[in-house]
Amino acid sequence: MIMDLHSHTKYSNCGIDEPEDLILARIEQGIDLLGVTDHNHGILCRDEQYQEEIRATAKKYADKIKVLCGIEICTQPDYRLPEGKKLSNYDYCLIENLFDPTSHMRGDLLSYVKKLDCNAGIAHTDLFSFMKSQGLDEYEYLKNLSENNVFWELNVSFDKIHGYREHAYVKEFFENAKQQDLVKRAGLMVSVGFDGHRRYDYDINRVMGANLFLKENGFKTPIQYLIDNKKRT
Ligand SMILES: [Zn+2]
Ligand SMILES: [Zn+2]
Structure with a gap:
């Protein structure tokens, strides 16, 4: 099963696609x-x-594709969620800015996630650099995330809207056997997200490649977990 757990529509200020057009494009792209x-x-x-x-x-396209309704959460001061807002009706959320010193998470992702009452993943974050900067025990930290069902995203974006780039942490992870071993031993779920903002600005090969890498190397993914915990159909 090929996943892309990060995409945007007209509901983002930086997106334009009608949800239906996005879903149709992704069906077409596989x-x-x-x-x-x-x-x-x-x-x-x-x-x-x-x-x-x-x-x-x-629902309209349920025989061709499974779609989850998520939300990407910015934790920087100007864009943060209203205090006390719960995300219980979302299938999951993606959390941004773990590394940002202005983030109101203050590096404490798990406490933040618990308050949201929602399944969560970590969006486009160099987790290994983060752990190093905080002096965290890598295995313990990853295991803690895993035990709380928080997943980690490999962001394979070639995003023209927020900067055309390849994420260095993803490239590193593909090549770093030690990181791979730690993630596997900790049982951390790993997702793939393209972070598309225009339905045609898409590189299916990058998405397929990352999905295949996870499968061939026996990584846990959040696919089944998220499907089983869907809020509504
Ligand atoms: Zn955006
Ligand atoms: Zn995004």
């Missing part, structure tokens, strides 16, 4: 499990409208 994860600062208080549109469209 994705089996798609996560729509618009930015919290684009959705704002339209949570219900957003979820209804994503879920209704998902």
